[in-house]
Amino acid sequence: MAQTEEKKTGNGTKCKKVRSILLKIIAAIVIVIVLFLGIVYIMNVISTNSEKKQIEPYGQHVSVDGKNMNVLIQGKGEETIVLLPGFGTATPALDFKLLIDELSPFYKVVTVEPFGYGLSDETEKERTTENIVGEVHEALQQLNINRYMLMGHSIAGIYGIDYVNKYPNEVTAFVGIDSSVPTQPGMDVEFPLKRLEFLKKSGLLRFALKFSADPYKGLAFDEKTVEQMNLITKQVMNNDTILNEMDHISSNFKGAHDLTFPKDLPLLLFVQASDQGVAGWVPLHEGQIKDSMHGKVVLMEGSHYLHHTKFKEIAENVRTFMKEAK
Incomplete structure (x- = not known):
C-alpha cells in the first residue's frame, strides 16, 4: 500500500511538473505572439505615416458630395474616353x-478614381451601384464632360451597364476590359469582411505584402510608377470604403441581373480567352453583344488585367471599332 501511494504521489508530482512546463510554454508562445503583433502594428502606423509623405499627387480634385474625387485627364482629342477601374484596383x-499613353494621342482620356481609390477621399455612403454611378456622373458634370465613351475593367461592367442605361444621351459607346457580366455565376459569395478589416488595421496585411510576388514584375511600367503604385496600394488596401463596396458586390450583381446594353449603343468587349475562374466566360460576353446593332467581342490571351499587357492592341482596336461604328 505504501509503495502504491508513493507511486501515486510520484506520478502526481510528475503530472504537475509537466503541466507547469506546458503552461510556461503556452504563456511564452502567447507573449511572443502579442509582442509580434504589437511590433507589426507599430511598424504599420510608422510606415503608413512615412509613406504617405512620399506619394506624389497627380490629376485634379473634383468636389462630389462635399468630398474630393481624384480625376486624371490626359490628351486633347476631340472624342473623350472615361476610364473606370475594377474592384480593388488601388x-x-x-x-x-x-x-492611357496609347489612347491619349487620339482621345481626351479621363480616368476617374472612385471614392476609396487612389488619391480620392473615402466616403461613408453605401457602395451601391446607384451611389457609385451617381458620384462618377457628378464628377464628370463638374468637369463639363457631357459626351464620352465609357471604358471599364472588371466590375466596371456592372456599374457601366447601369450607367449607360441611366445616361444614354451622354455615352457614345461602352468598352469592356474583361468586364464583369451581371449573370456570371458565383457572385453570391459572402466575404470575410471582419477578418480583412483586422488584417488591414493590425498591419498584418502590410507584413504579408513583403513576402508576396511583385504584381508588376515583367510589365512595361517604369520604376517610378511602380514605386508610387506600391505606396498608394499600402495606403488604401482594404480601407473601409473598399470593404463596404465588397459587402455590396452580391447585391450589386443581383440589381444588374436583368439589365442589358442598349441595342443601338456600340459595344466592344475585350475578353480573356482562357479564363478558368468563371464558367462560360466567353459565351457570357458573346451573349451581351448578340442583340447589339454594333457589337464585337475580341478574345485576348493574358491575365484578367488585359490592359497591363495588351494596351497597344486595345487602343488600336478601339480606334478601328469607333471608326466602323460611325
Missing part, C-alpha cells in the same frame, strides 16, 4: 497608365 490612374 491606383486606377496609374494602373491604366500604359493604356
Whole structure:
C-alpha cells in the first residue's frame, strides 16, 4: 500500500511538473505572439505615416458630395474616353497608365478614381451601384464632360451597364476590359469582411505584402510608377470604403441581373480567352453583344488585367471599332 501511494504521489508530482512546463510554454508562445503583433502594428502606423509623405499627387480634385474625387485627364482629342477601374484596383490612374499613353494621342482620356481609390477621399455612403454611378456622373458634370465613351475593367461592367442605361444621351459607346457580366455565376459569395478589416488595421496585411510576388514584375511600367503604385496600394488596401463596396458586390450583381446594353449603343468587349475562374466566360460576353446593332467581342490571351499587357492592341482596336461604328 505504501509503495502504491508513493507511486501515486510520484506520478502526481510528475503530472504537475509537466503541466507547469506546458503552461510556461503556452504563456511564452502567447507573449511572443502579442509582442509580434504589437511590433507589426507599430511598424504599420510608422510606415503608413512615412509613406504617405512620399506619394506624389497627380490629376485634379473634383468636389462630389462635399468630398474630393481624384480625376486624371490626359490628351486633347476631340472624342473623350472615361476610364473606370475594377474592384480593388488601388491606383486606377496609374494602373491604366500604359493604356492611357496609347489612347491619349487620339482621345481626351479621363480616368476617374472612385471614392476609396487612389488619391480620392473615402466616403461613408453605401457602395451601391446607384451611389457609385451617381458620384462618377457628378464628377464628370463638374468637369463639363457631357459626351464620352465609357471604358471599364472588371466590375466596371456592372456599374457601366447601369450607367449607360441611366445616361444614354451622354455615352457614345461602352468598352469592356474583361468586364464583369451581371449573370456570371458565383457572385453570391459572402466575404470575410471582419477578418480583412483586422488584417488591414493590425498591419498584418502590410507584413504579408513583403513576402508576396511583385504584381508588376515583367510589365512595361517604369520604376517610378511602380514605386508610387506600391505606396498608394499600402495606403488604401482594404480601407473601409473598399470593404463596404465588397459587402455590396452580391447585391450589386443581383440589381444588374436583368439589365442589358442598349441595342443601338456600340459595344466592344475585350475578353480573356482562357479564363478558368468563371464558367462560360466567353459565351457570357458573346451573349451581351448578340442583340447589339454594333457589337464585337475580341478574345485576348493574358491575365484578367488585359490592359497591363495588351494596351497597344486595345487602343488600336478601339480606334478601328469607333471608326466602323460611325
